[in-house]
Amino acid sequence: MADNNVSDVNADGMSVEDRKRRRFLTGMTAGFGAIGAGVAVVPFVMSMAPSESAKNAGAPVQFDFSKLQEGQMVKVEWRGKPVVLLSRTQEMMDGLTKIRGELADPDSSASSQPIYAINEQRADEHSKQLLVMEGVCTHLGCSPVEKLAIGPDPQMGDDSQGGFFCPCHGSKFDLAGRVYKDVPATTNMAVPPYMFDGTVITIGEDNGRIT
Amino acid sequence: MAIHRHDNHKSANAVMEWVDKRFPATKVWNEHIAEYMAAKNFNFWYFFGSLAILMLVLQLATGIFLTMHYKPDAQLAFASVEYIMRDVPFGWLVRYLHSTGASMFFVIIYLHMFRGVIYGSHREPRELVWLIGCVIFVALMAEAFMGYLLPWGNMSYWGAQVILSLFDVIPYVGPALTEWIRGDFVISDATLNRFFAFHVILLPLILVALVFLHLVALHQVGSNNPDGIDIYDHVDEDGKPLDGIAFFPYIVIKDLIGVAGFLIIYLGIVFFWPDGGGVLLEKDNFAPANSLQTPPDIVPLWYFTPFYSILRASTTSLLFALEIITGLIVIWLWIRAKVSIKAKIGFTLLAIGVFVGLQFGSGKAWGVILMAAAIVCFFLLPWLDRSPVYSIRYRSLPFKIALVLFLVAFVTLGYLGMNAPTPGKTLLAQICTVAYFAFFALMPWFTSIGKTKPEPSRVVYEAH
Numbered sequence: 001m002a003d004n005n006v007s008d009v010n011a012d013g014m015s016v017e018d019r020k021r022r023r024f025l026t027g028m029t030a031g032f033g034a035i036g037a038g039v040a041v042v043p044f045v046m047s048m049a050p051s052e053s054a055k056n057a058g059a060p061v062q063f064d065f066s067k068l069q070e071g072q073m074v075k076v077e078w079r080g081k082p083v084v085l086l087s088r089t090q091e092m093m094d095g096l097t098k099i100r101g102e103l104a105d106p107d108s109s110a111s112s113q114p115i116y117a118i119n120e121q122r123a124d125e126h127s128k129q130l131l132v133m134e135g136v137c138t139h140l141g142c143s144p145v146e147k148l149a150i151g152p153d154p155q156m157g158d159d160s161q162g163g164f165f166c167p168c169h170g171s172k173f174d175l176a177g178r179v180y181k182d183v184p185a186t187t188n189m190a191v192p193p194y195m196f197d198g199t200v201i202t203i204g205e206d207n208g209r210i211t
Numbered sequence: 212m213a214i215h216r217h218d219n220h221k222s223a224n225a226v227m228e229w230v231d232k233r234f235p236a237t238k239v240w241n242e243h244i245a246e247y248m249a250a251k252n253f254n255f256w257y258f259f260g261s262l263a264i265l266m267l268v269l270q271l272a273t274g275i276f277l278t279m280h281y282k283p284d285a286q287l288a289f290a291s292v293e294y295i296m297r298d299v300p301f302g303w304l305v306r307y308l309h310s311t312g313a314s315m316f317f318v319i320i321y322l323h324m325f326r327g328v329i330y331g332s333h334r335e336p337r338e339l340v341w342l343i344g345c346v347i348f349v350a351l352m353a354e355a356f357m358g359y360l361l362p363w364g365n366m367s368y369w370g371a372q373v374i375l376s377l378f379d380v381i382p383y384v385g386p387a388l389t390e391w392i393r394g395d396f397v398i399s400d401a402t403l404n405r406f407f408a409f410h411v412i413l414l415p416l417i418l419v420a421l422v423f424l425h426l427v428a429l430h431q432v433g434s435n436n437p438d439g440i441d442i443y444d445h446v447d448e449d450g451k452p453l454d455g456i457a458f459f460p461y462i463v464i465k466d467l468i469g470v471a472g473f474l475i476i477y478l479g480i481v482f483f484w485p486d487g488g489g490v491l492l493e494k495d496n497f498a499p500a501n502s503l504q505t506p507p508d509i510v511p512l513w514y515f516t517p518f519y520s521i522l523r524a525s526t527t528s529l530l531f532a533l534e535i536i537t538g539l540i541v542i543w544l545w546i547r548a549k550v551s552i553k554a555k556i557g558f559t560l561l562a563i564g565v566f567v568g569l570q571f572g573s574g575k576a577w578g579v580i581l582m583a584a585a586i587v588c589f590f591l592l593p594w595l596d597r598s599p600v601y602s603i604r605y606r607s608l609p610f611k612i613a614l615v616l617f618l619v620a621f622v623t624l625g626y627l628g629m630n631a632p633t634p635g636k637t638l639l640a641q642i643c644t645v646a647y648f649a650f651f652a653l654m655p656w657f658t659s660i661g662k663t664k665p666e667p668s669r670v671v672y673e674a675h
Binding site for chain 1: 373375393503523
């Protein structure tokens with residue numbers, strides 16, 4: 001096999017052709033090796049994603065709120081998160097309009113809620129007084145403490161209209177879960193989808209309703 | 212003339228001779244231990260390097276024994292820790308050694324880092340020693356954070372919830388990334404199980420590897436000393452530094468004194484005050500994890516609180532203050548700074564970018580950025596420090612003042628992070644945050660002004 005031109009042989013005893021071929025083969029081997037290594041990583045990365053059983057745990061929950069008195073609050077667990085159910089008194093409802101100027105997103109335009117909860121009370125037209133809200137601070141996911149009393153409060157301020165205070169980083173929310181200005185959180189607490197069947201509320205499902 | 216140690220060893224020990232032909236045991240021993248020369252004027256501050264290694268070994272050892280009884284399962288974890296505390300013979304001791312050990316590890320590391328800063332151990336040629344050390348610091352924080360979830364107490368749960376939520380602020384991929392890290396839509400059994408894997412396998416391996424690299428880098432350039440001068444400037448005819456003594460036995464014996472003192476304090480806490488009044492073991496963590504109830508005063512363990520305070524201090528008013536400061540720096544740059552026009556334009560563009568980011572970014576995202584930046588600042592230290600001298604003994608007055616102010620800010624941030632936020636405390640945290648960053652940002656300036664004292668040519672040493 002004397003195909004190689006002798007004059008092309010360089011100091012290494014390798015022809016230009018051979019050199020090119022070697023570079024090509026080295027490149028291809030390294031390239032495919034890298035792709036193979038990359039593909040091999042995929043199952044390990046994917047194994048850390050939520051499992052099928054974790055995905056299934058996100059089913060809607062139901063709660064009968066007929067025994068919930070005015071001014072009372074309960075927490076219901078949905079998808080491992082606390083959902084606040086608060087039956088607001090008229091005084092609490094009045095407070096919502098008084099503090100508009102102190103809020104960062106009073107119209108909930110930058111916040112997460114179903115379309116039927118985009119209003120001052122952030123509640124369904126049919127049950128304005130009932131606040132249904134994920135009790136999860138939009139800053140870093142703590143569960144804010146309820147400050148239902150109207151009046152001076154060490155954390156909420158001297159002229160508090162009631163609200164929620166996050167003990168982690170001091171974010172403040174009103175009784176519709178709307179965030180105050182100049183606190184670490186910048187959006188209102190989320191409202192989950194929900195629907196009613198008499199006095200039973202289903203949280204996590206609304207059959208795509210818009211009112 | 213005395214017989215050389217090497218030769219003595221070889222002829223005296225046929226076994227070592229056999230080994231040395233196959234493995235460089237004697238060579239490594241001599242290069243890194245018996246003939247590794249360090250300055251003879253090491254003081255108190257030089258205890259912390261070896262103490263950190265001791266602490267690492269102790270944590271590994273106690274950790275192994277805890278793993279024999281602990282169950283990484285959301286249903287069983289809390290009870291298994293109580294089982295270790297009550298039923299396992301001496302389980303309480305092993306667990307307290309480990310939990311107190313974590314805090315002591317950070318005490319040692321913080322003092323070790325402070326030693327580096329005051330004696331200029333981060334300066335040329337030890338930049339890589341410092342950088343690897345900073346990576347160790349970050350890895351140690353990850354290790355401690357993941358370990359803290361394992362008891363599955365309520366503070367464990369909510370602490371992890373808060374810190375993992377930090378990743379949410381990354382644009383576009385944040386929420387998906389958080390979900391991937393948690394392995395669930397909330398902190399759950401999946402999260403606990405993987406944190407256990409990271410805490411007992413991945414991070415300990417990384418830490419040991421990093422410590423090895425830290426020592427390799429250190430031994431390449433040699434240890435610094437309290438005078439911040441090069442002991443190899445004055446060597447004897449064999450090339451050994453006149454002011455150097457061998458690591459073994461001299462430094463080792465000295466370090467053992469440090470070990471004895473340290474053990475008195477460490478074991479004193481373990482036996483008599485293992486919860487540190489709620490600082491070392493938080494009270495809320497004696498209740499099992501409850502996904503519906505955030506503890507009333509959620510705080511991380513003390514060693515994270517300075518950074519946590521910075522995170523918490525980041526509100527709109529802090530961003531506004533930072534915008535004003537950015538503006539002032541640009542004005543000062545154009546009027547007073549003696550730098551080229553290119554640098555001025557470059558800095559101005561950078562400042563405009565920062566200004567726009569501050570104006571339109573949210574306090575939440577900036578909180579995370581500032582907290583990360585607070586740690587990144589340490590990595591930059593070797594290049595921010597422009598002083599002609601290394602050691603605090605010869606530094607100019609402006610540096611000393613700045614260092615004291617930084618310490619005050621750092622400790623204050625740490626204290627504030629352990630307490631519930633109030634408007635007054637938030638303001639104080641914001642002032643301290645500005646002071647914290649000012650220390651690093653202004654370092655090139657205050658280290659290049661003022662009158663430094665002349666460095667001695669030989670280390671300052673008085674024989675005892």
